[in-house]
Amino acid sequence: MDILKLLSRSTKQTARTSKDAPSTKLPSAGTSANPQLFHDAVPEARGKKRKRGGDVEQTRAHDEEEESINFFETSSAASKAEKASAPKKTAEEPASTPEKVATKATTELLDEAECRQLLRSHRLKVTLLPSSKPDKVVKKSKKKKAVETSKKEEYKQVYPQPLVAFNDLRSTYGISGRMAENLVQQGYKIPTEVQMGSLPLLLRPKTALGDAIEEAEDSDGEVHVDLLAVAPTGSGKTLAFLIPVVDRIIQRRRTSQDKEHILEAIVVAPTKELATQIVNEARKLSLGTGVKVVGMRKGMQITPRDSPEGEVDDISEDEEEQEEDGSDAEKPKKSSQPAVKADILVSTPGLLFSALSGKNSDQATLLTIRTLVLDEADVLLDPLFRDQTLGIWNSCMNPDLRVTLWSATMGSNIESLTSTTIQARRSLLGLPSSHIIRLVVGLKDSAIPNITHRLIYAATEPGKLIALRQLLHPTAKSADETQSLRPPFLVFTQTIPRAVALHSELLYDIPSEAGGSTRIAVLHAELSDTARSNIMARFRNGDIWVLITTDILSRGVDFRGINGVVNYDVPNSGAAYIHRVGRTGRAGREGGVAVTFYTKEDIPYVKAVANIIAASEKAAGKKESEAGMKRWLLDALPTPSKQEKKKLKMHGVEARRGGLGEKSKDGKGKGKFKAQISTKSGYERKLENNRRGAIQGSKRRMEAEKEEHNGEDSEWGGIDE
Numbered sequence: 001m002d003i004l005k006l007l008s009r010s011t012k013q014t015a016r017t018s019k020d021a022p023s024t025k026l027p028s029a030g031t032s033a034n035p036q037l038f039h040d041a042v043p044e045a046r047g048k049k050r051k052r053g054g055d056v057e058q059t060r061a062h063d064e065e066e067e068s069i070n071f072f073e074t075s076s077a078a079s080k081a082e083k084a085s086a087p088k089k090t091a092e093e094p095a096s097t098p099e100k101v102a103t104k105a106t107t108e109l110l111d112e113a114e115c116r117q118l119l120r121s122h123r124l125k126v127t128l129l130p131s132s133k134p135d136k137v138v139k140k141s142k143k144k145k146a147v148e149t150s151k152k153e154e155y156k157q158v159y160p161q162p163l164v165a166f167n168d169l170r171s172t173y174g175i176s177g178r179m180a181e182n183l184v185q186q187g188y189k190i191p192t193e194v195q196m197g198s199l200p201l202l203l204r205p206k207t208a209l210g211d212a213i214e215e216a217e218d219s220d221g222e223v224h225v226d227l228l229a230v231a232p233t234g235s236g237k238t239l240a241f242l243i244p245v246v247d248r249i250i251q252r253r254r255t256s257q258d259k260e261h262i263l264e265a266i267v268v269a270p271t272k273e274l275a276t277q278i279v280n281e282a283r284k285l286s287l288g289t290g291v292k293v294v295g296m297r298k299g300m301q302i303t304p305r306d307s308p309e310g311e312v313d314d315i316s317e318d319e320e321e322q323e324e325d326g327s328d329a330e331k332p333k334k335s336s337q338p339a340v341k342a343d344i345l346v347s348t349p350g351l352l353f354s355a356l357s358g359k360n361s362d363q364a365t366l367l368t369i370r371t372l373v374l375d376e377a378d379v380l381l382d383p384l385f386r387d388q389t390l391g392i393w394n395s396c397m398n399p400d401l402r403v404t405l406w407s408a409t410m411g412s413n414i415e416s417l418t419s420t421t422i423q424a425r426r427s428l429l430g431l432p433s434s435h436i437i438r439l440v441v442g443l444k445d446s447a448i449p450n451i452t453h454r455l456i457y458a459a460t461e462p463g464k465l466i467a468l469r470q471l472l473h474p475t476a477k478s479a480d481e482t483q484s485l486r487p488p489f490l491v492f493t494q495t496i497p498r499a500v501a502l503h504s505e506l507l508y509d510i511p512s513e514a515g516g517s518t519r520i521a522v523l524h525a526e527l528s529d530t531a532r533s534n535i536m537a538r539f540r541n542g543d544i545w546v547l548i549t550t551d552i553l554s555r556g557v558d559f560r561g562i563n564g565v566v567n568y569d570v571p572n573s574g575a576a577y578i579h580r581v582g583r584t585g586r587a588g589r590e591g592g593v594a595v596t597f598y599t600k601e602d603i604p605y606v607k608a609v610a611n612i613i614a615a616s617e618k619a620a621g622k623k624e625s626e627a628g629m630k631r632w633l634l635d636a637l638p639t640p641s642k643q644e645k646k647k648l649k650m651h652g653v654e655a656r657r658g659g660l661g662e663k664s665k666d667g668k669g670k671g672k673f674k675a676q677i678s679t680k681s682g683y684e685r686k687l688e689n690n691r692r693g694a695i696q697g698s699k700r701r702m703e704a705e706k707e708e709h710n711g712e713d714s715e716w717g718g719i720d721e
């Protein structure tokens with residue numbers, strides 16, 4: 001079914017020819033050939049001589065595409081035999097000797113020049129952050145210079161082994177055959193940049209880093225690594241943090257007699273939707289490895305290992321999958337069950353923190369946790385979640401604790417908070433201080449270059465509504481790629497009441513033959529968990545075409561087929577813009593569109609968005625004449641003060657606070673009321689208007705008739721005789 005055709009049917013849109021139809025360019029049109037954002041080899045692009053690393057990479061990437069059956073296949077007969085038995089395995093992996101892994105490792109490593117070349121050509125920058133807190137920069141000029149120099153010396157760029165091809169995960173870094181098989185099953189072929197940079201570092205730090213650093217060792221003899229990774233939205237960070245988590249558990253089991261489920265890893269994510277998605281990804285990845293993944297639920301307890309058998313229970317995988325399908329609406333919840341028996345726990349900070357600070361809090365010191373993952377770390381360490389996140393972090397008392405932090409945006413304040421927390425924890429446990437590794441992919445804090453941005457001035461609130469309808473119902477004249485937005489797409493508003501009101505407004509905008517009001521939905525934090533899961537499942541299935549939401553869905557959530565994002569209300573910060581628009585153009589897909597409306601009220605705040613758009617267009621290689629963001633507009637927009645930025649981040653644009661706008665004192669709805677979205681649907685208002693019009697019309701007619709009648713009475717009619 002052509003969604004756009006149906007939507008534009010009432011506006012007599014002319015049928016697109018296959019030539020001008022943009023379907024092949026749509027992100028929902030299929031899988032991306034290459035998920036890498038920066039896969040152009042730099043030396044070639046700049047006309048320099050190519051080094052050997054580039055060739056290695058090209059050849060391997062090509063080989064991967066050729067190997068349609070199994071790109072994890074190694075050349076040796078022994079490994080072929082090993083691979084052949086892999087799919088049949090359903091239980092845990094048989095032990096693989098460390099010597100075997102080590103022998104393989106030596107055969108695959110690149111020299112430093114090749115590493116540099118590859119890392120650079122994929123815009124990967126790896127830095128060791130200072131192991132101690134950098135000295136305070138004092139303002140006195142001479143001192144400042146001296147201190148800055150010493151600070152500079154502490155930031156050291158390193159060139160670890162990049163992951164050239166997915167089959168190296170097995171051959172060089174020794175991941176389990178079963179996990180490798182799971183990756184094949186899911187169709188992963190070429191590693192994304194963040195996977196290239198982080199997987200060797202986290203899987204086998206010694207192999208990846210060589211003698212680049214002399215570091216503290218963990219009890220398993222590996223170099224201690226904490227990682228802060230900043231990589232674009234949709235660039236595969238989930239897989240980058242999950243593979244090492246699952247691998248570390250499998251490695252521990254290989255060497256230990258204890259095959260029980262021990263809670264070894266915690267993944268924290270800011271929203272329930274993201275946490276559920278991570279649980280699903282982790283389960284797909286660890287299928288058949290014996291690693292168990294559980295999503296945290298209300299009422300669950302984090303029990304210590306020696307909790308009595310039989311008491312231990314958790315939500316079954318089936319049950320959670322049902323929740324994701326939205327099919328468990330009528331089922332009673334098992335949320336009061338007492339325990340978590342799993343290897344990996346995924347949770348929002350609030351749920352886990354309250355479980356830790358509950359009745360059994362003294363038992364809750366998480367001694368067994370060896371990996372803590374903070375997904376969307378900048379938001380988790382923002383004041384909103386900071387206490388909860390640090391509370392969880394500080395409960396993890398295992399000396400081998402590895403912390404990895406991930407996001408597409410990371411302020412320098414988050415970086416220093418991370419350093420301080422890691423070093424403080426290590427000194428509390430009497431451990432030597434260690435370096436934190438920072439991995440940055442591309443330009444830090446920027447929007448992905450593979451989507452089209454449109455910043456549209458709509459002047460007023462009603463103007464935005466008209467503009468949104470224009471996107472939804474392209475007219476014959478406007479149904480080109482610059483005007484229309486092909487569903488499915490997401491619409492973001494500033495507040496919950498505004499999302500609800502916009503939903504009511506648009507409820508009947510989709511023709512009934514296309515599914516009518518069922519095609520449009522609203523998702524926000526005040527809905528029940530079941531309702532939220534239900535809507536997510538329907539949107540993923542393609543039953544919902546337009547999903548109106550708040551920033552609750554702006555981070556991490558991966559909808560593969562989204563064609564566009566509409567910022568109905570301007571986002572509260574540059575970071576919020578980057579994450580919102582990053583819901584489209586995932587895994588390198590081209591064709592995603594991000595539309596942002598702004599009104600008179602937004603002008604003081606829109607510069608951050610405009611700057612990000614300009615940087616993204618530059619990164620995409622657009623010339624000034626092709627760029628949507630014009631220089632004159634950038635220059636004309638005012639730069640908000642720090643204070644204004646802070647206020648905006650905390651509360652949003654004032655005229656829209658509280659959602660529907662405040663009534664003026666006389667109740668007439670002027671002034672602040674202009675930022676209101678009607679709470680009735682356009683269709684309902686049209687009916688009401690028609691009804692009101694009909695009543696007024698009939699009143700007018702009656703009055704006219706009356707007047708006529710009176711006129712007749714008063715009119716001189718002569719003498720009736």
Ligand SMILES: Nc1ncnc2c1ncn2[C@@H]1O[C@H](COP(=O)(O)OP(=O)(O)OP(=O)(O)O)[C@@H](O)[C@H]1O
Nearest residue numbers: 035190191192233234235236237238239556558587
């Ligand atoms: N190597 C790969 N090849 C192809 N697709 C991939 C690869 N790695 C991940 N993906 C896919 O890319 C999509 C985005 O991945 P993911 O959700 O992990 O992105 P992210 O970097 O966490 O994004 P965000 O910053 O928005 O949280 C997913 O659909 C995932 O399956």
